[in-house]
Amino acid sequence: MMDRPLSRQTLPSLAAPSSPATLSLGASNGTHAQTRPRTAAPQMTSSNKRAVIVALDGSPHASYALEWALQNVVDPKADRILLINVAKVNEREDPEGGYFCITAAPRQPRASRQASAKQAIDHGTSTLARGEETVKQFACGHEIDCESKVIRGSDPRDELLDFAEDHDGHVLILGKRPSSPQTRYNPRSISTFCAHNARCPVIIVRMPRTAT
Numbered sequence: 001m002m003d004r005p006l007s008r009q010t011l012p013s014l015a016a017p018s019s020p021a022t023l024s025l026g027a028s029n030g031t032h033a034q035t036r037p038r039t040a041a042p043q044m045t046s047s048n049k050r051a052v053i054v055a056l057d058g059s060p061h062a063s064y065a066l067e068w069a070l071q072n073v074v075d076p077k078a079d080r081i082l083l084i085n086v087a088k089v090n091e092r093e094d095p096e097g098g099y100f101c102i103t104a105a106p107r108q109p110r111a112s113r114q115a116s117a118k119q120a121i122d123h124g125t126s127t128l129a130r131g132e133e134t135v136k137q138f139a140c141g142h143e144i145d146c147e148s149k150v151i152r153g154s155d156p157r158d159e160l161l162d163f164a165e166d167h168d169g170h171v172l173i174l175g176k177r178p179s180s181p182q183t184r185y186n187p188r189s190i191s192t193f194c195a196h197n198a199r200c201p202v203i204i205v206r207m208p209r210t211a212t
Contacts, residue, residue, distance in 0.1 A: 049080040049145060050170035055160055055190075056085050058127040065175030065205035066131055070138045073171065073203070080145035083131045084163055085124035086156040089117040117152075124150035157193040169200040176204050 054069055056062045066083070074081060128148035135146045153159035164172045174191045195202045 050075075050078055051082050051164075051167050052079045052171055052173065053082045053084060053160075053164055053167070053169045054131070054173045055156075055175075056083055056127050056131045057156075058085075058123060058130075059175065059177070061175035061177045061205075061207045063130070063134065063175070064207040065173055066134055067138075068205045069173045069203075070135065073173065074144075076139075076142070076144050079170070080147070081135060082163075082167060082169075083128050083135075083146065083148035084160070085127050085148075085150050086159045087117070087120040087124040087150055087152050088154065088156065089120055089152045121150055121152065157190050157197075160190070160194055161198055164198055164200050169198075171201045171203060172198055173203045173205060176206050 052069060052074055054062075054066050056066065069081075073079075128150065132146060132148060135144065149163075151159050151163060160172065160174075163169075172194060174194060176189075176191045191202075191204045195204060
């Protein structure tokens, strides 16, 4: 239900915009900080193409990063696009099964927490649907490999790193809003964490202030 492959289309050559992007070549020690156990995820496709992973959260900054990636990174003959959204829910903490939103108040009724979790997953699904439409528009009716997935997890930072590793990511692309002097060097931000800990290269695309 969460994976929705697009029809095959090919991305045409596009002019590169002048917006800046930050490239990280991954962690120097080849590992990332993570304490919880991981289980290997099945590959989304058996294709030998390089996996270009774009994280989408519904923000204009993430949408801009996808457009930038299509214009500057994606090679339709060599790459496949994997769109990912992390819904902040947790299935393991509900003794009666199901899942609930981890950001909900602990004493909130179970039904309400599950409703919040469903809302988070629905938001991720609609976000990825918009991302797929963006890819289709850039493809202009040609063939391109693109898949999308909503992942349920407690920490988007760990989930993004796990996904990139499990799917042999060629590059992980993240959007980032323009920073203020107070937030420019936030080590706990998702983009900063991934840039310092991912095993694959990470590109952080900053949306120009004039585009917000």
